[in-house]
Amino acid sequence: MIFEKILSPGKKERKVTDNMRRHIQLLCAACDLFRTAMEKDDRNLMRDVIDLEREGDSIRREIISLIYEGAFLPYLRPDLCRYVEIVDNVFDVLGDTAPYYLDGKIPEQIKSECIRIAYFNSKICEMLLITFEAMLKGDDLREKTLAIRIYEKKIDDIKFSLIRDIHKIPISNFWDGKILSEFISGISAISDIIEEASDHLQIINVSMK
């Protein structure tokens, strides 16, 4: 075991980082699919988002078991696992929000704003991938995390405008209103979780120095 560690440097660690990369790439694909589904009002595409959430779960389990099979120093493992769980939370929110789109109907008055939020969610995921790659190389992450915070701020601004606009929309029954409310909460929470993930990447980056 010790000779394997010394003579095969980084084999297990590379598997973990490759899977983590796959995980975020899948997240980017899921956010992009979500946005496209909303733009085209394609319910089948929205169902595919739920399938991607399950695939994300499977990758998460693989990463965590690889980590605890001996990849990386035990010092780093909790932070890495925590990061993977945070990214998985985004999948969970996407997977929970997609059914609200399928069950309800987004009023035309706010549809464009919702699509804008979905667009920025897609962008913020791409930024997270860039930040992750930079973290692996040991680069300075400050500019990248700043970009994520800027995106998150933009989404928050749209969200506040959306909340104001919703008040003007008549709701015919409680459940229509609840589904709409949950949908908006869901799509606007994604950027907050991704911001948390980027903060955690910074922690991992600093802890190795």
Place this chain on the structure above:
Amino acid sequence: MWKVLSSVFLGWSLGANNFANIFGTGVATGAIKYGTAMFLSVVFVLFGALLEGPKCMKIVGELSTLLTIEAFYCLLASGITMTILTYLAIPTSTSQAIIGAIVGAGILSGSADFSKLFKIIICWLVTPIGAIVLAYFLHRSLRYVLDKTITNITYLNYLYSTGIILAGCYSAYTLGSNNVATVTGVYVGSGFLSAGMASLIGGLSIALGVITYGKKVMITVGKEIAPLDPFSALVTILATAFTLHIFTQIGVPVSSSQAIVGAVVGVGIVGGLRTVSAKVVTKITVGWFMTPLSAGILTVLFIKLLV
């Protein structure tokens, strides 16, 4: 040959107590499993004892001219002193105990060489200070080099985990080479053992201590070890090992416990932390006086009453 039992007892005690100093930080960081650390420690302590152990035996043998039975009581007194002071939670050093015991016996017989003692005391004082300085500069320079060359997280992880293992092996080697003289050097001085045989017996007894009692001490000591990041753990072990190795070349056995305390302080200073507490300094200073004094008095009593 039964007389070597006292040195085996002292060596066992040294091995059990100092194993945590070699690989404690490595095991705490998770870079190495306990069983692997134990195996590597045994191998490299033996290497160190056999290859460079005789270097420090000369000064131990020249402190005073002792009969073999007097040497036996010196070792016995040192072992008992170590046990009592450890029980009282006063930091002890095997090398300080044996030196105190030999000087005590030498004063009784009128053969003590105080010029050699002066050199040894200077080395004791310099050990923690030297370790602080070494650890500080090692941390700064290695950090600078790594920031310019290796930043990839996977490569850094490999460097730290392999580095801690290799540094631990080096540390075990220097423990064997520097401290075996405290265990059996007095028998070389009295002519009872050759340097080679003394190195072998001393090395084996230290290894025995590592195998049989090292884990218990490591668990106790480990609770008091401040959690270090992998890089700091690597620097701490390296600085301790370098310090011991330098004093091996000088030919004076010193305390590995005080070296590692100094190394941890040195690493703490880099981060601007206040790792030096008045309580710790007081404890170490008390240990410096009490250990050789207690061992010396006990030796005098044994020789007066039993020889």
